[in-house]
Amino acid sequence: MATPAFLLPFTLSLLLTLSLTFPATGKPPAFLKSVSPSPFNLGTQKLSRFEFYWHDTVTGANASSINIVKPPAVNSSIPGFGFVSMIDDPMTEKPEIGSKMVGRAQGFYGECSQEELALVMSMNFVFMTGWYNGSTLTVVGRNPVNQKVREMPVVGGSGVFRFARGYVQASTYSFNTKTGDAVVRYNVYVMHY
Incomplete structure (x- = not known):
């Protein structure tokens, strides 16, 4: 599933931050997980x-x-x-x-x-x-x-x-x-x- 447009800047910023913070392993910390926005049932903006x-x-x-x-x-x-x-x-x-x-x-x-x-x-x-x-x-x-x-x-x-x-x-x-x-x-x- 594609990332909704409103989450794209946040997602890109987070990925850049994590790549700069954890360059040695390339892995995010254990407490961080990506989630799908679909359970939120956001509906129409x-x-x-x-x-x-x-x-x-x-x-x-x-x-x-x-x-x-x-x-x-x-x-x-x-x-x-x-x-x-x-x-x-x-x-x-x-x-x-x-x-x-x-x-x-x-x-x-x-x-x-x-x-x-x-x-x-x-x-x-x-x-x-x-x-x-x-x-x-x-x-x-x-x-x-x-x-x-x-x-x-x-x-x-x-x-x-x-x-x-x-x-x-x-x-x-x-x-x-x-x-x-x-x-x-x-x-x-x-x-x-």
């Missing part, structure tokens, strides 16, 4: 689009973003360079926090640039409704927050999103300059089976 609002609340008794690493005192034009926050942010259908919740964004972000306000983000979109209930999408990327639209990659997922790949576009819907609370609209485009 499809493209799905989601739109929801991400609520990052850094103040009050119900804060969904907690600072876990304070920025060190450094010479930087961005005073928060180096901070890290853990998040468990609600995701809703509409920009109002009281609208229907579709899931939670769980992970962390931190200030990663000394020249501009940019975050490195690592989060799972944990869906809690409908057919996608219990499934996740993983987003890891750079978020230059002062740009109108920011793009970050979807690098994987679980549940109905196994083998997922795609991208998100984030745009700030509202930002409270006094509290730091934000509502961000996410448009998600993901290929999955």
Whole structure:
């Protein structure tokens, strides 16, 4: 059986790595085995689009973003360079926090640039409704927050999103300059089976 096209780059990379790692014997280690994708019953690949609002609340008794690493005192034009926050942010259908919740964004972000306000983000979109209930999408990327639209990659997922790949576009819907609370609209485009 031929290797599916989506596995070809991974397979070639793995073979090259193994040939460089084990040149003397030419044999892969005992713990590594090739498997056929047919037991996964992947079905037809499809493209799905989601739109929801991400609520990052850094103040009050119900804060969904907690600072876990304070920025060190450094010479930087961005005073928060180096901070890290853990998040468990609600995701809703509409920009109002009281609208229907579709899931939670769980992970962390931190200030990663000394020249501009940019975050490195690592989060799972944990869906809690409908057919996608219990499934996740993983987003890891750079978020230059002062740009109108920011793009970050979807690098994987679980549940109905196994083998997922795609991208998100984030745009700030509202930002409270006094509290730091934000509502961000996410448009998600993901290929999955």
